Amino acid sequence: MAGISLHGVTKRFGELIAVNNVSLEIQKGEFFTLLGPSGCGKTTLLRCVAGFVDHEQGRIFFGQRRVDGIPTHKRNVGMVFQNYAVFPHLSVQDNVKYGLKARKIPVPEQVERARRTLALVRLEGLEHRLPNQLSGGQLQRVAIARALVIEPEVLLMDEPLSNLDAKLRVEMRGEIRILQQEMGITTIYVTHDQEEALSISDRIAVMDQGIVRQVGKPWEVYTKPRDSFVAGFIGTTNMLRGEAAEFREGMFIAKCGRVALGISQVNGADPGTPLHIAIRPEAISIADPDEPVPEGHWGVEGSIVRVEYLGSMVKYEVGFSEDVTLLVTSYNADPRHIRKVGERIELIYPIERAWTFREDERL
Ligand SMILES: Nc1ncnc2c1ncn2[C@@H]1O[C@H](COP(=O)(O)OP(=O)(O)O)[C@@H](O)[C@H]1O
Ligand SMILES: [Mg+2]
The missing domain is CATH 2.40.50.140 (Nucleic acid-binding proteins)
Structure with a gap:
């Protein structure tokens, strides 16, 4: 488990500055959320941390280890996406074992780790189902199990609940929070939903047009907004x-x-x-x-x-x-x-x- 440090991370797409000189210190074991309206650069920043996108300026560290330039599969990150990205032709168990197989973990250990992780996300008994036999909430649990089973140093989640209905979203965010606390895993979570961010996070970075406008605990960004953007975006004002x-x-x-x-x-x-x-x-x-x-x-x-x-x-x-x-x-x-x-x-x-x-x- 490691903290994450970003120093002056910048990513452009042509003329557009999608992420503009972002510096953040995320503590070991912290649940840290990037919050902001659609298009403000949350996904791009998360993808820089994951290594799917190469930023052109700045440095990224996991603990003491500088990870820029290191390919994603060597960064040891668990990633959960909005659209699950679960393999439709593989059973629940095979989906979860996939990352272990790729890492050439011996088969009996694969089975045991998959079993433990599926229990953690409360999917025991569903190991042999195919994804089309699962509900949206169960699918997202498979995606989370798949990210966790590799025992990543950091967990990155990009709007993981936005395809679920409102009631399930509220239930699942509570579950994600409990799971994260039990495992003590450093997590960066992306959402555009301010209530979700307030309810789930240790700290929040409020983003707007590639810039971080404020970093703080949920009550700080709510009761001490630094500018009119934060005051208007968080809560009703x-x-x-x-x-x-x-x-x-x-x-x-x-x-x-x-x-x-x-x-x-x-x-x-x-x-x-x-x-x-x-x-x-x-x-x-x-x-x-x-x-x-x-x-x-x-x-x-x-x-x-x-x-x-x-x-x-x-x-x-x-x-x-x-x-x-x-x-x-x-x-x-x-x-x-x-x-x-x-x-x-x-x-x-x-x-x-x-x-x-x-x-x-x-x-
Ligand atoms: N691959 C890309 N090529 C060009 N522009 C992109 C690409 N990915 C994202 N963008 C642009 O970068 C900005 C930030 O996008 P994104 O990080 O997806 O925002 P968010 O996740 O906050 O909605 C947007 O203006 C988006 O259109
Ligand atoms: Mg996004």
């Missing part, structure tokens, strides 16, 4: 346009149209500087218009535009100036106190949870 206005009574104020909003900081911006203001829907609560605003909070009047009742939570859309609306989510809502469309209310939020990003902050 109300993103408003405004400008830095003034510092008054110990508070920073931004103007958003004609409405003044208390914000956490202005990042050194002079009055008039354009800002993105981001507030999570769950950071805002709804109160009656005459309710006092607690210390450290900001209140702004608005009216309910839309109500969506979802059982465990109520989603409100609240209009607070001519054409600006905010999404507010309210948990454990008492059904007797659900607000109605048209009702005048006050939105209250802790000022520290109104983040600001300068519009010129893009790297």
